[in-house]
Amino acid sequence: MADEKPKGNQLNIEISEEVADGIYSNLAIITHSNSEFVLDFVRVMPGVPKAKVRARVLLTPQHAKRLMRALVDNIQKFEQVHGAIRETEMPEIPMNFGGPTAQA
Numbered sequence: 001m002a003d004e005k006p007k008g009n010q011l012n013i014e015i016s017e018e019v020a021d022g023i024y025s026n027l028a029i030i031t032h033s034n035s036e037f038v039l040d041f042v043r044v045m046p047g048v049p050k051a052k053v054r055a056r057v058l059l060t061p062q063h064a065k066r067l068m069r070a071l072v073d074n075i076q077k078f079e080q081v082h083g084a085i086r087e088t089e090m091p092e093i094p095m096n097f098g099g100p101t102a103q104a
Contacts, residue, residue, distance in 0.1 A: 023054045037064040 025041035032038065041055045059067065079085060 025054055027051070029053075032061070032064075036060060 023041065024043055027042040027044050029040040029042060030037065031040075037059045039057045039059065040053045041057075042051050043054055044051045075085065
């Protein structure tokens, strides 16, 4: 029987079919405390006055900063191949959920 342990700095990552399907989100709500960042991913549909959080990811401040850097790097690489990503104006969506002001 072969040894299936990762060697060196390798990490064996598995993903279930359900998670691999992903979720669609067109709104991210980001809040934080002194010890964590909370990213809520929401799908807002036109003409529907209610939207549900589809996924929530909690990160340490250090990991949130690493994620930000990785996103910046990937966006730069994307734009080098596909051209600049055009930003459109965000429609006004009430963001008062009883916590700190969200930033997306």
